[in-house]
Each structure stands twice: as structure tokens, then as C-alpha cells.
Amino acid sequence: MVGGEILLRMADSNPSAGGLRLAGWLFFAVAYICGGYFGLLASIDSLKARKIDIDLLMVLAAIGAASVGAPFEGALLLFLFSLSNVLQDYALNRTRSAIHSLARLRPDTAVLLDSEESNQGRVVQASEVEPGMLVQVKPGHRVPLDGVVIRGSSTVDQSSITGESMPVTKQAGDDALAGTINQEGEFVVRVTKRSGESTIAKVIELVENAREQQAHTERFLERFEQYYAIGVIAATIAAGTIPSLLFGADWGPTVYRAITLMVAASPCALIISTPASILSAIGNGARRGILFKGGVHVEQAAGIQAIAFDKTGTLTEGRPVVQEVVAMGDLGTNDIVAAAAALESRSEHVIARAVLEYAEQNQVAWSQPDDFKSRSGLGVQGSVNGQQLLLGSPSMLQENKENVTDFTSVQAEIERLEQEIKTVIVLARANGSQWQVLGLITLIDRLRQGVPAMVKQLRQAGIKHVVMLTGDNRTAARAIANEAGIDEVFPELLPEHKLDAVRRIEEKFGPTAMIGDGVNDAPALAGARLGIAMGAAGTDVALETADIVLLSDDITRIPYLIALSRATRRTLITNISIALGLIALMITGIYLIDLPLPLAVIGHEGGTVLVSLNGIRLLLFKHKTGNFHLS
Incomplete structure (x- = not known):
């Protein structure tokens, strides 16, 4: 491009040196081919699809520049257009790499065990492991598939999947997610999902699909591009012919100004402003x-x-915890907890888990109940240390209140506790046909x-x-x-x-x-x-x-x-404002100060690169308490 311009200038100063002029045009031909090859292919594809896109506008502008004796400006346009496309693709690839990095979290292999007692396994492809099989996870390795820990314990870094900053303890009975990193100990997982059905696999699929689902602004601009491009071509034809046909203006400067208008008005920056940000x-x-x-x-x-x-489960933790034990009979609070834990040890109810956890935390031992029965919707019943006990909801007292010792005072205490936003369960002992309330246990679902x-x-x-x-x-x-x-x-x-x-x-x-x-x-x-x-x-x-x-x-x-999301919206508004502002500024400059084509090219491609880089700043978005900012 530069060589062609030098040779043409030398030819202009020496009219007899025809070879220099030919060599200069050959240089420009090479520059046009190198800078416009991919744009020409894209233009042909868009015409076949009966569409007009920015590539076609740029190719037409470059050809028009050469036709009015400005091949350097045309070559510069194609060079900067290609360069801006490279930078634009780099910017978008930066955003895609953040998404593709998720795929690298999924291990390709797993250590398969033959039985729960095995300590040595064999390495197989993760895709070959079926639900129900056992896999061994060693320190420093990623969990290969979703499953449940059945042996061993460790801390696991789940930040790559859930975003949690602190490691999470995993032990028998806990869920393990594919792609998370085992930090310390060794544990065995019983697989619950195939490789392609794991949480990380679905996450990757969802994010990939999200890339294809355009934002409202992006869809609007894509439709707008067609009508706008047609309008730019019509405006260029009008600007290149009307001044000469109606007012007798010179054809050369008029066509040159029209080509400059085409470049300045092309919506490259406008179209790329949205996908880069989203x-x-x-x-x-x-x-x-x-x-x-x-x-x-x-x-x-x-x-x-x-x-x-x-x-x-959203504002609250979603599981009850014991908050208070109220003695109402001849048993102390620890004895009440021991009796309740004995009865609940045979139950799978969420309240049973809360009672047992409370007993463990307070180092209260319990025995196994005899004659255990579960009464649906009411509670559990059984014999503990020779005493017939009942543990359940207050409604069981209402059904037999004539057989409950001191029912009125018990019911008043239950109502007081329930007004404090507590769930109440009742421990009662059978005395012949009568029931004596031994104590009340309150539970709450704590706010997160x-x-x-x-x-x-x-x-x-x-x-x-x-x-x-x-x-x-x-x-x-x-x-x-x-x-x-x-x-x-x-x-x-x-x-x-x-x-x-x-x-x-x-x-x-x-x-x-x-x-x-x-x-x-x-x-x-x-x-x-x-x-x-x-x-x-x-x-x-x-x-x-x-x-x-x-x-x-x-x-x-x-x-x-x-x-x-709000930072993204602000970035979109900024990008669109920059793109439209540059177009308006350059068009004004063309007719007020005869803005030359090279400056229009630089403004056009510079704006495209600027909005792309501004969009990928969202990859660096950070959140501090009470302060949302881009860094």
C-alpha cells in the first residue's frame, strides 16, 4: 500500500516512467487482494442470501476510491477494516474463552473401583462410567462425575461450579459435583449421573446456548442493519450524482466525498457494540x-x-434447627433430648435430623426404642428405657386433651412459643390412660x-x-x-x-x-x-x-x-452513543470541513475497536459491598 503510493508519486513527477505507474498499481492490487479478500467473500455470501452487510459497503467504498484516483485511501480502508475485524474477533474470543474454560473443568478420566472395600482402582474414560459405579477421588484431583460420597472425607473447592469462595467439607452422604477439586483427603463416590448428564455438562450446554440467544438490542440492530445499509448506499449514490447533475459540480471531488460519506456512515461500531458487551x-x-x-x-x-x-430455602436455610428445650415434668432438659433422640433415631423426617444433630452437638447419648411406631402427620411413638413415650406435633394433644394432664397450662405455653415464630414438638409419657407432657422442643428455620x-x-x-x-x-x-x-x-x-x-x-x-x-x-x-x-x-x-x-x-x-446487568446496560448505552456520535460527527465534518477519506477510515475503524474493547471491560466487572463498579 505504502509502496504503491510512493511509486505513483514518483510516476507523477516523471511522466515518462510508465513502468513506475504500472508497478504502483500492482502494489495496490496486492494490497486490495490482501485487505479485501475475506470481505469480498463475505459480501458475495451476503448477496447470495439477499442481504446487504458492512463488508459489502467497505468493498464498494474501496473500489469507488480506486475509481476516482484514490487507491491509497481504498487500500487503507481495507487494511484498517481487516485489522479492526481481527481486533474485534480477539475481543469476542476473550469473552468466549471465559465460557470455554468451563469445559476444561470436566475430567476426561476416572479411577474406577470394583467394590466399596477396594483401595486400588483402574483408570477409565469418564464417559464409560455408569450410575451406581464407584470412583475414587484422590487429593488434588477433580471429581469426575456427579455422585454421593460413601466413604472417606475431605474438603472440596467448589468455586469453579458454584462460585463459593470457601472450601466445603464432604463426608459420607454428601453430594459431590463433577469438576470440583478435592483438596486434602481421599474419598469414594457412588456415581448418580452419566458424564453428559452432570451439573457441569448442563452448565456448559446452557452457557453455549445462551451465546446463541440474542439480546433484544442485538436483534433490533441486526434487523436495523439491513435497512440502514440500504439507506447508506442510496445516500452515497445521491451524494455522488445530485451535486454534479443538478448543480454542475466536478464529478471527481463529488464522488470522493460520497465515498467518504459511505465509510463514515457504515454502522460497524453500532452492530458490534451489543454482542461484545452481552x-x-x-x-x-x-x-x-x-x-x-x-x-x-x-x-x-x-x-x-x-x-x-x-x-x-431461599431467605432461610431451609432446614429446622433446635433452639430451645422446655422442661414441663420430672425430666431435665438433657433427659428430654435423649428420649426425643431415641424416638427420632428411627425416623427420616427433617425434624428428626434436627433433633439428632442437637443431641450430638450437646454430647447427649440415646438408646434404641422398642415397639416403635410412626403416626403419620402426628409423630412417633415407642418404648424408651421401659417408658411408653410419644413425640409429635401439638395437634396430637388437641385430639386427646381430656386425657392430657394439666392440658390448659401446656397449651398456653405452646401458644406462647408459637407466637415467637417457633415450631413446637411435644414429648409426652403414658401413665395408664393419661398422658403427661414431659417437655417441649422448639425449632426454627433460621434466616440465612x-x-x-x-x-x-x-x-x-x-x-x-x-x-x-x-x-x-x-x-x-x-x-x-x-x-x-x-x-x-x-x-x-x-x-x-x-x-x-x-x-x-x-x-x-x-x-x-x-x-x-x-x-x-x-x-x-x-x-x-x-x-x-x-x-x-x-x-x-x-x-x-x-x-x-x-x-x-x-x-x-x-x-x-x-x-x-445494570453495568451491562450502561455499557450498551455508552457504546451505542459512541457509535452514533462518531457517525454524526464524521458526516458533519465531511460537509463542513471536507473531512478526507483517510480520517473517515480511521474514525470508522477506531470506533469499532473502541466499542469492542469497552464491551470486554465487563469481564473485569467487580462488586464491592455497597459499591458496584468496573475496574
């Missing part, structure tokens, strides 16, 4: 266990004005750590209204909401009524997100403007139903999600 946001979220199932959901999250939380701070951060991020949906009674629900700092409560809801509640919130406050555990909240998650499933690692329903999936139970991911 893909960067998707990649940033994926690295932190936040899965956007499409670019459209990134934009939707940015416009959310209200958030509705399911209570159990950090919920009040999370609600405060949501307001700082611009959320106007925070709501809690629950099946609890109004008094209990209001107490939890007050502790969390939540604005409004919809109590006593069945799962199928939660969607109606979300719609009522949306009518009053605008676009509303529903956040739940992805199982009993599936209708509300699917029907809300934006459905967000939390703690969904290994939960197929959540991965299928929600628009956005949080793989961990870390509730601080929710303000991060909102802040990331």
Missing part, C-alpha cells in the same frame, strides 16, 4: 456461578424494579447469614421493592420479614398461588424477578418476568425452568447479578 457479561457471570440462559435475560435483569423471594445486608445492597443497586412469599402464617412471616428488612409479605400461599402474587407485585411496581429454589417454585419461576433459581447445582428443574441460575446458596450473588 458475551462479556455472560462470561463474567459464568465464572461466578451465575448462569444467564440468554442475552435477553441480561437486559431483563437490568430493568428489574422489584424482587419477590420465596422464604424457605447476610440476608439483611443483601436486601440493603439490592436497594443500593436500584431495586424499589423487596417482597417475601411464603406458606407461613401472617405473624410468623412478618417476623422473618422484619428481621430481613423486607418491605412486604404475602403469607399463607400455596405454590400455585405464588405466580399470582408476582403478577400483582408487577402491576404495582413494574418488572419483577422471582427468586426461589427451583423445585416447588417452578410455576412462579417460569411465569415471572425474570425467574432466578438459587442453589441449583444438581437441580434439574431449576436448570430447565429459570431464566438465570445461581449454582450456589450464596445469597450475595443476587445483588452482584443485578449490578452486573
Whole structure:
């Protein structure tokens, strides 16, 4: 390109040196072929599809420049256009590499054991392992497939899947996720899912699909590009012919100015402004266990004005813990716990696990019950150390209150405890036909750590209204909401009524997100403007139903999600403003100060690179408490 310009200038100063002119044009021909080859192929493909794209505009502008004696400007245009495409592809590949890195988390091999007693296994392909088989996970190795730990214990780094910053202890009975890293000990996992069905496999599939689902802005600009490109060609033809035909202007300068107009008005920066930003946001979220199932959901999250939380398992831990033991008979609190644990040791109920955990934590030993019976909906009954005991809900007293010793005072104490938002279970002993209440055990479903701070951060991020949906009674629900700092409560809801509640919130406050555990909240998650499933690692329903999936139970991911989406929206607005501003500035310059073609080329390609780089800044987005920023 430069050589061709030098040779043509030398030929102009020496008219008899025809060979220099020919050599100069040959140099430019090589520059045109090198700079425009791929653009020409893309232009031909778009014409075959009956479309007009930016590649065609650039090729036409370069040919037009050569036709009016400005081959250097045309070659410069093709060179910078190709260079900007390379930089643009690099920028987008940076965003895709953040997504593709997920695929490298999935191990290709596994150490297969023949039996639970085996200590030495054989290495096989992970794809060959079937559910029910046993795999050995050694220190420093990744868990090859989803499963349940049956032997051994260790701490596991789950940050690559769930985004949790701290290692998680794994022991017999705990779930293990493929792709997580075993840190210290050695354990054996019974596989529950094939390699292609694991959580990490579904995450990779969802993120890959998300790349194909365009955001609203991106779809609009893609449709807009066709009409805009046709308009640019029409404007170029008009600008190149009307001044000469109607006003007698010289053809050379007029066509040159028209070609400059075509370059300046081409929407390269405008079209690339959206995918660079959206893909960067998707990649940033994926690295932190936040899965956007499409670019459209990134934009939707940015416009959310209200958030509705399911209570159990989302705002609360989702499992009861014993808080208090109240003695009401001749037994001490430890004896009450020992008797309750003995009865619950035969039960699989969630309350039974809470009682047994409490006994273990307080080093209370228990014996095995005789004549054990489970009374559905009421509790459990059995003989412990020769005494016939009953452990269950207060409703069992109501059914036999005439046979309960001192029923009135017992019922008053139960009502007092329930007003304190506690679940109460009763331990009673049979005395002939009478039942004597020995003690009451209260349980609570504790609020997750950090919920009040999370609600405060949501307001700082611009959320106007925070709501809690629950099946609890109004008094209990209001107490939890007050502790969390939540604005409004919809109590006593069945799962199928939660969607109606979300719609009522949306009518009053605008676009509303529903956040739940992805199982009993599936209708509300699917029907809300934006459905967000939390703690969904290994939960197929959540991965299928929600628009956005949080793989961990870390509730601080929710303000991060909102802040990331709003930062993406700001970046989109900035990019589109830059692109349109440069086009308007250059067109104005063409007709006010005769902006030359080389400067239009630099402005056009420079703007394209600028918006691409601005978009990939979202890969570096970080969140600090109360402060959402790009670094």
C-alpha cells in the first residue's frame, strides 16, 4: 500500500516512467487482494442470501476510491477494516474463552473401583462410567462425575461450579459435583449421573446456548442493519450524482466525498457494540456461578424494579434447627433430648435430623426404642428405657386433651412459643390412660447469614421493592420479614398461588424477578418476568425452568447479578452513543470541513475497536459491598 503510493508519486513527477505507474498499481492490487479478500467473500455470501452487510459497503467504498484516483485511501480502508475485524474477533474470543474454560473443568478420566472395600482402582474414560459405579477421588484431583460420597472425607473447592469462595467439607452422604477439586483427603463416590448428564455438562450446554440467544438490542440492530445499509448506499449514490447533475459540480471531488460519506456512515461500531458487551457479561457471570440462559435475560435483569423471594430455602436455610428445650415434668432438659433422640433415631423426617444433630452437638447419648411406631402427620411413638413415650406435633394433644394432664397450662405455653415464630414438638409419657407432657422442643428455620445486608445492597443497586412469599402464617412471616428488612409479605400461599402474587407485585411496581429454589417454585419461576433459581447445582428443574441460575446458596450473588446487568446496560448505552456520535460527527465534518477519506477510515475503524474493547471491560466487572463498579 505504502509502496504503491510512493511509486505513483514518483510516476507523477516523471511522466515518462510508465513502468513506475504500472508497478504502483500492482502494489495496490496486492494490497486490495490482501485487505479485501475475506470481505469480498463475505459480501458475495451476503448477496447470495439477499442481504446487504458492512463488508459489502467497505468493498464498494474501496473500489469507488480506486475509481476516482484514490487507491491509497481504498487500500487503507481495507487494511484498517481487516485489522479492526481481527481486533474485534480477539475481543469476542476473550469473552468466549471465559465460557470455554468451563469445559476444561470436566475430567476426561476416572479411577474406577470394583467394590466399596477396594483401595486400588483402574483408570477409565469418564464417559464409560455408569450410575451406581464407584470412583475414587484422590487429593488434588477433580471429581469426575456427579455422585454421593460413601466413604472417606475431605474438603472440596467448589468455586469453579458454584462460585463459593470457601472450601466445603464432604463426608459420607454428601453430594459431590463433577469438576470440583478435592483438596486434602481421599474419598469414594457412588456415581448418580452419566458424564453428559452432570451439573457441569448442563452448565456448559446452557452457557453455549445462551451465546446463541440474542439480546433484544442485538436483534433490533441486526434487523436495523439491513435497512440502514440500504439507506447508506442510496445516500452515497445521491451524494455522488445530485451535486454534479443538478448543480454542475466536478464529478471527481463529488464522488470522493460520497465515498467518504459511505465509510463514515457504515454502522460497524453500532452492530458490534451489543454482542461484545452481552458475551462479556455472560462470561463474567459464568465464572461466578451465575448462569444467564440468554442475552435477553441480561437486559431483563437490568430493568428489574422489584424482587419477590420465596422464604424457605431461599431467605432461610431451609432446614429446622433446635433452639430451645422446655422442661414441663420430672425430666431435665438433657433427659428430654435423649428420649426425643431415641424416638427420632428411627425416623427420616427433617425434624428428626434436627433433633439428632442437637443431641450430638450437646454430647447427649440415646438408646434404641422398642415397639416403635410412626403416626403419620402426628409423630412417633415407642418404648424408651421401659417408658411408653410419644413425640409429635401439638395437634396430637388437641385430639386427646381430656386425657392430657394439666392440658390448659401446656397449651398456653405452646401458644406462647408459637407466637415467637417457633415450631413446637411435644414429648409426652403414658401413665395408664393419661398422658403427661414431659417437655417441649422448639425449632426454627433460621434466616440465612447476610440476608439483611443483601436486601440493603439490592436497594443500593436500584431495586424499589423487596417482597417475601411464603406458606407461613401472617405473624410468623412478618417476623422473618422484619428481621430481613423486607418491605412486604404475602403469607399463607400455596405454590400455585405464588405466580399470582408476582403478577400483582408487577402491576404495582413494574418488572419483577422471582427468586426461589427451583423445585416447588417452578410455576412462579417460569411465569415471572425474570425467574432466578438459587442453589441449583444438581437441580434439574431449576436448570430447565429459570431464566438465570445461581449454582450456589450464596445469597450475595443476587445483588452482584443485578449490578452486573445494570453495568451491562450502561455499557450498551455508552457504546451505542459512541457509535452514533462518531457517525454524526464524521458526516458533519465531511460537509463542513471536507473531512478526507483517510480520517473517515480511521474514525470508522477506531470506533469499532473502541466499542469492542469497552464491551470486554465487563469481564473485569467487580462488586464491592455497597459499591458496584468496573475496574
